[in-house]
Amino acid sequence: MSDSAAKPRPQFRNISPAEILSYRLPLPGKVSILHRASGALLFLCLPLVLLPLLAASLASPESFANIAAITGNPIVKLILLALIWGYLHHFCAGIRYLLLDLHRGIEKAQARKSAGVVLGVSLALTVVFGLKLFGAW
Amino acid sequence: MAVSKNYGAKRLVVGAHYGTMDFIAQRITAVILALYTIVLLVGILVMPGFTYESWKALFSFHVFALPLGQVLATLAFVSLCWHAWIGVRDIWMDYVGAMGVRLLLQVLTILWLVGSLAYFAQIIWRL
Numbered sequence: 001m002s003d004s005a006a007k008p009r010p011q012f013r014n015i016s017p018a019e020i021l022s023y024r025l026p027l028p029g030k031v032s033i034l035h036r037a038s039g040a041l042l043f044l045c046l047p048l049v050l051l052p053l054l055a056a057s058l059a060s061p062e063s064f065a066n067i068a069a070i071t072g073n074p075i076v077k078l079i080l081l082a083l084i085w086g087y088l089h090h091f092c093a094g095i096r097y098l099l100l101d102l103h104r105g106i107e108k109a110q111a112r113k114s115a116g117v118v119l120g121v122s123l124a125l126t127v128v129f130g131l132k133l134f135g136a137w
Numbered sequence: 138m139a140v141s142k143n144y145g146a147k148r149l150v151v152g153a154h155y156g157t158m159d160f161i162a163q164r165i166t167a168v169i170l171a172l173y174t175i176v177l178l179v180g181i182l183v184m185p186g187f188t189y190e191s192w193k194a195l196f197s198f199h200v201f202a203l204p205l206g207q208v209l210a211t212l213a214f215v216s217l218c219w220h221a222w223i224g225v226r227d228i229w230m231d232y233v234g235a236m237g238v239r240l241l242l243q244v245l246t247i248l249w250l251v252g253s254l255a256y257f258a259q260i261i262w263r264l
Contacts, residue, residue: 047253055260064189
């Protein structure tokens with residue numbers, strides 16, 4: 001009783017956009033909101049970026065060869081890097097959610113650990129694909 | 138829960154199971170998409186070389202007369218649209234309170250996805 005009176009905890013109810021940055025989410029919460037954000041990103045870019053690229057890659061040998069020229073643009077590269085991360089994060093976090101739905105790893109410590117694994121693996125894979133994208137090999 | 142007369146004036150219009158179908162559909166389509174991702178990945182890894190011909194074959198290979206490459210790609214894309222519909226609809230339901238705006242956004246989402254599906258079909262089925 002006296003503890004809560006002495007040190008009021010910050011309360012967040014229906015937080016406004018300005019409060020989002022000061023709201024400290026736990027690790028699984030970060031994975032969750034990034035899952036949603038990456039899904040929305042992929043949804044928006046699907047007919048704007050991804051399908052035009054697929055169309056160009058499949059239309060003819062000439063347009064296939066021309067993909068390298070299109071993705072040579074640094075802005076296109078950055079958009080693709082964001083989409084690569086988005087797909088990898090959504091894929092890894094999605095597998096975690098499927099396992100959670102099967103009641104695998106639902107203990108707090110395990111769930112926290114698997115959230116860290118999802119963040120780490122998807123970022124590491126993004127670095128690998130990113131190095132490929134930026135021509136490291 | 139057994140409802141003996143679930144129609145007419147006694148039809149159950151609210152309840153705890155109206156989202157279950159969407160929940161299950163989102164998970165099943167997720168599994169289909171994960172499997173198709175792995176199929177594509179394995180296909181790319183076993184390619185003799187990353188050429189136009191082998192990339193094209195990934196989406197247009199035939200097994201006897203069956204255009205299996207196109208069929209698999211189309212099934213995966215329909216799964217993608219269904220999966221994205223549920224996910225994006227949930228975003229609107231969570232963040233957009235005004236019913237008229239939410240309805241408009243949901244209609245635009247459907248048009249966006251059906252348009253994408255048509256675009257995808259045109260890319261894949263002319264190979």
